[in-house]
Amino acid sequence: MxxxxxxxxxxxxxxxxxxxxxxxxxxxxxxxxxxxxxxxxxxxxxxxxxxxxxxxxxxxxxxxxxxxxxxxxxxxxxxxxxxxxxxxxxxxxxxxxxxxCYMRTPTHVSPNYDGPVLLGLRQFVMVVPAHTNVAAQVKIKIERLMELLSSVTFQQCVVFSNYQTSGCAMLHRGEWRGDLPISAVGSFL
Incomplete structure (x- = not known):
């Protein structure tokens, strides 16, 4: 790709x-x-x-x-x-x-041993064209991400974001999959 x-x-x-x-x-x-x-x-x-x-x-x-x-x-x-x-x-x-020892506030994530362990992993990458207005750029990115997450079936999902505010905005718009627990971790989410 x-x-x-x-x-x-x-x-x-x-x-x-x-x-x-x-x-x-x-x-x-x-x-x-x-x-x-x-x-x-x-x-x-x-x-x-x-x-x-x-x-x-x-x-x-x-x-x-x-x-x-x-x-x-x-x-x-x-x-x-x-x-x-x-x-x-x-x-x-x-x-x-x-x-x-390399981390300030480590969070450890492991498979739920009472449930299925992932045998495969699907990854998605989107390149969103740049916009001169930062707020508009963040809005476009969140909209594109929401489109992707709404169209893909998954049980677990990790999303990397450059800014904590955009990560939180995405979490607050979590109506796309209200059946799954969500959380934000890290200083750059």
Whole structure:
């Protein structure tokens, strides 16, 4: 899938470093191996001052001795005011404690063991054209999100929003699925 104006790149060790240096320029979403990401940050090729979300997928593996030093380096090079997600198929108490040290007020979410565990996950991304009026832009985004949520069947949903006020506005318009509990978590919702 390709979105005009959105630059997403992957950075993996073992591939030519000079190509990653080029890819890092203007990159908005970086996905990669901790060692390569650390190397690019150290070299000044990957800017971190505007990072707002740090996601660790397979957190159980990333908190292993092999990666934890690189993860620590990356974490401390990111702005203080960032959100963090640590996802893992296995989430023992030791992992919960390990990743909690990176978070101010952690919220831990796990499947309801009395109900079905998700076997698949559907993700949706929308690019909404920019509007010069910020209030109009937020309104358009909320309307588009409400259209999507009203047209998709789901039992669980995670929505990322840049502003807490727009997240709260969406929650208050929760009549689209009044049968499901809703909550907002985080400083950027």
């Amino acid at each position: 390709h979105f005009v104006g959105l630059k997403v790149e992957s950075f993996i060790g073992g591939l030519p470093y000079h190509e990653d240096v080029k890819k890092a320029e203007g990159c908005q979403i970086a996905v990669g191996a901790p060692g390569r990401i650390k190397h690019l940050i150290e070299a000044g090729c990957m800017k971190t001052d505007l990072v707002r979300l740090f996601v660790m997928d397979e957190a159980d593996k990333l908190m292993d001795d092999t990666f934890v030093k690189d993860i620590n380096y990356i974490f401390w090079k990111l702005p203080d005011n960032k959100q963090m997600i640590a996802a893992s198929a296995t989430y023992p108490n030791s992992l919960e404690k390990a990743v909690s």
